[in-house]
Amino acid sequence: MYDFIIVGAGSAGCSIAHFLQRSGKRVAIVDREGIAGGASGVAGAFLSPLPGGKNSYNTFVNEALNFSMNFYEELTPDFINKKGVLRVANDNFSKEKLENNEIDYNYFNAEKLQKMSNDFQGIDGYFYKDAAVIEPLSICNKMVEGCDFYKKDLQELVYKNSFYEIDDIKAKNIILTQGVSKSLAYLPYINISAIFGLRIDVKTTTNIPFNIHKSISISTNKNDGTVAIGATHERHNSSQIECITTCDKCIFYVNTDKQQIDSLLTKANELINLENLEVVKTYKGARATISSYFPVVGKIVDYESSLKKYPSIKNGTKISQDSLVYYPNLYMINALGSRGFVFGPYLAKILSEYIINETPIPKEISTQKLFYKAARKEKSQL
Ligand SMILES: Cc1cc2nc3c(=O)[nH]c(=O)nc-3n(C[C@H](O)[C@H](O)[C@H](O)COP(=O)(O)OP(=O)(O)OC[C@H]3O[C@@H](n4cnc5c(N)ncnc54)[C@H](O)[C@@H]3O)c2cc1C
Structure with missing residues (x-):
């Protein structure tokens, strides 16, 4: 009972x-x-702030982030890596949006990033210190x-x-x-609709000082020597497709695993050069979301x-x-x-x-x- x-x-x-x-x-x-x-065993699992002008959604996300980061750290500091995230502007998050914030950030130009690591690909970005990557399992x-x-x-x-x-x-x-x-x-x-996705763990000799996010995320080097890269976003119409199997066995992905992995690696390499790269594990799952x-x-x-x-x-x-x-x-x-x-x-x-x-x-x-x-x-x- x-x-x-x-x-x-x-x-x-x-x-x-x-x-x-x-x-x-x-x-x-x-x-x-x-x-x-x-889905939880599949996640990256990146914890990042949501920048941009204040609204009810990003206020909620950022409150949740503060609470949850402290919670994980108190629960077990062994499985949380708090090195922050560098956000690089893209179509959804323009420079203006990344600058117009209630959250503290530092702007790092390309020169500064190159000094930290020669492997950065001439990018610039906004560094948010309150971000982490965790071990979800x-x-x-x-x-x-x-x-x-x-x-x-x-x-x-x-x-x-x-x-x-x-x-x-x-x-x-x-x-x-x-x-x-x-x-x-x-x-x-x-x-509830399902947004399917794939992410990978890779091994690389490149030193990645913090998490990096543009349209995908790359983690800092984790304790087990891997780097998480994720994730793709694939929508299925869940009103037509009833899940009959787990995501790793799902046949309804539009793109093959190889296409998704290649797209993640291409986007990752546009941000930082990943030396001696080896994909060690692929994960697939579905996020549950409402409009x-x-x-x-x-x-x-x-x-x-x-x-x-x-x-x-x-x-x-x-x-x-x-x-x-x-x-x-x-x-x-x-x-x-x-x-x-x-x-x-x-x-x-x-x-x-x-x-x-x-x-x-x-x-x-x-x-x-x-x-x-x-x-x-x-x-x-x-
Ligand atoms: C590729 C990918 C990358 C992601 N990256 C991140 C990230 O970087 N950061 C982040 O915060 N989030 C990330 N997410 C999102 C995150 O993984 C999900 O939001 C989260 O895991 C959802 O948790 P949940 O407990 O709601 O669902 P789930 O983890 O899916 O858990 C639901 C569980 O319910 C069980 N279940 C359901 N029905 C029944 C039943 N009838 N009987 C018995 N068991 C049942 C299922 O087996 C499942 O284990 C990612 C997701 C994906 C797919």
Whole structure:
């Protein structure tokens, strides 16, 4: 008997398991693959600030980054490498955007970079010191130390006599942290799409003083002697393609592995010359994302029962969150996008404080925001 069963042992699941266990709850974590067997085991895993003029999204990302970097360092300094990131301007992030910031940075011209390493390819950029690269598998394992783990592929949720039952284990509460997999709850108001990607680990004799990011990221030399380079972005239409296998076996990639690896290496070499290069490992996975790019956190609204109870919500009538119908003791964290390890601990803090102290969840990441939006859209489609 547990207080919580977490379904999905990625960044989201391991983070919430950690925070709840730290608060004295009995927690089990269930995954069909293992710890960090989904997107989380694939991630680079770069933690970088989001520069640019202040808006609600980059404020949220940068708060999450500060929180999560401190969290990882306190959890285990062995698996975080905080050497900062050099951002090189590109079409999405012009020089103006990289300069117009609330975040501290230093501009490094080509001459200065060449002095640091002859291997820099005549680039210039903006150095942000609060950035890191982590070891995702080791971090996830560390976060769930002390939690029971069950390797199971869940097909449905069974709720009986005020408990969820999963074979021979039971819990009062369930938290779904399933990434791109089909949700065990009916969520017609949350449209998650999968952005597939490939990243590589390479060996090189080049000294890389810090992480570098343009349209791809190159890590500094990590403790195990490798350098992470990632990642490609490939969209599949997930409403047409139901995942039937894990990403490493997926046949729906538009570009072959070789094309994706070549494109990563070409882009990496435009930034820094990688001497004696050898690709040692390829990783493939899918990021879960929604159109706003914000993640989603909270209690799961029962869409149909809520609309049946308050059909006027479709016309815009304001019904308070507390009055909606929810599945019993069922919560979620999802849509972490390309920033799974920036968001994971921060969202876990937010959800655990909501569960334990009823601290409200910020509106922009709440399940209710998406519920109201979808309900009102139904009216416009009638
Ligand atoms: C190529 C690539 C590079 C990336 N690089 C970075 C990066 O540099 N920095 C960064 O912060 N983020 C990065 N990301 C994003 C990051 O990996 C994800 O946002 C994050 O891992 C999502 O975590 P999650 O826990 O939501 O999902 P996942 O890690 O996918 O975990 C979900 C888990 O749920 C399990 N599951 C689902 N349904 C069931 C079920 N019914 N029964 C049992 N188990 C189930 C799955 O097996 C899976 O293990 C990258 C992603 C990709 C694909």
